[in-house]
Amino acid sequence: MKITKLTTYRVPPRWMFLKVETDEGVVGWGEPVVEGRARTVEAAVSELSEFVIGKDPSRINDLWQAMYRGGFYRGGAVFMSAIAGIDQALWDIKGKVLGAPVFELLGGRVRDRMKTYCWVGGDRPADVIAQIRARMEHGFDTFKMNGCEEMSIIASSKAVDAAVARVAEIREAFGNTIEFGLDFHGRVSAPMAKVLVKELEPFRPLFIEEPVLAEQAEYYPRIAEQTSIPLAAGERMYSRYEFKHVLERGGISILQPDLSHAGGITECVKIAAMAEAYDVALAPHCPLGPIALAACLHVDFVSWNATLQEQSMGIHYNKGGEVLDYVLNKDALKLDDGGYAKPFTGPGLGIEVNEELVIERSREVADWRNPLWRHADGSVAEW
């Protein structure tokens, strides 16, 4: 079998799907995208297709190594996302050729179902109580929200109190009938992370995500020293070689590689195993579409240390498109009570893509950009 064509489709809300065709008619789908940089990733996929076209799709490991090492320069969000989408599609093809779900090709399931969580609260966390109540009616009991609004490098006690009051209100309203993670989203500086984590300790959030920016990773062990709240990070790390430093330094209890940013299934299965060796949980990042989510779940089903899966149904970013819109076999991603995903039964990634809708929506798609926030003094604020 030979790869004959790679086609990318940028679709609403802010995703990109990749179709990989072969000379035997077997097709694989992937989701290579960096949110807000879809066209840049599209160019990277196009460059990589020069190498990939004509190759045997079954040789996933060799193709991955050649894509990763073959261009001298390596790593980074754009390049590793391009590789990720191609890798996902190759696993989809392999499963379809062999008639088995990807998790079976990776050694079979370690669990019968996988716990997911959902977002509430939006960019600037608001209205979270009502949104939690609404999602609880659909059986969810685990949530994530932004932990704060813009936060100056040395923020006011008022800004800290606002962040803490929101969490206190959640615990007041729900006790521990629900669990929630707080995403600092890289908005919090190292000095303020120490302050915020200390004030949040009594409310025991399930985890604090990106307590500082990935480029400040040396602070993870220092922040972990001062709190019992598990720290989570990983969405802005792109290969084993970045995660190994974080694992060696310690401080992170939950690794969150993104299956569409960190090299795909081939790389993230290895990252999951590295995390297990350090007794670190796996909670793949996934604010994206159905193909990315399916790739995450296949890794979850074979990773003993997988604990929680992010999924973007109802997330504040999904304007103009939702996860199940592009899926024909919607039941494959139906979440049961408690937000549990069940194992795929179909071959490959187990997602039947609504190609007609993908093509139609790809014709009129706006380029999504995240907002550029500024502090009151006019300086750029982390979004």
Ligand SMILES: O=C(O)[C@H](O)[C@@H](O)[C@@H](O)[C@H](O)CO
């Ligand atoms: O945890 C999450 O989902 C992420 O922090 C998410 O909010 C960002 O990755 C966003 O998608 C970037 O455009």
Ligand SMILES: [Mg+2]
């Ligand atoms: Mg995050």
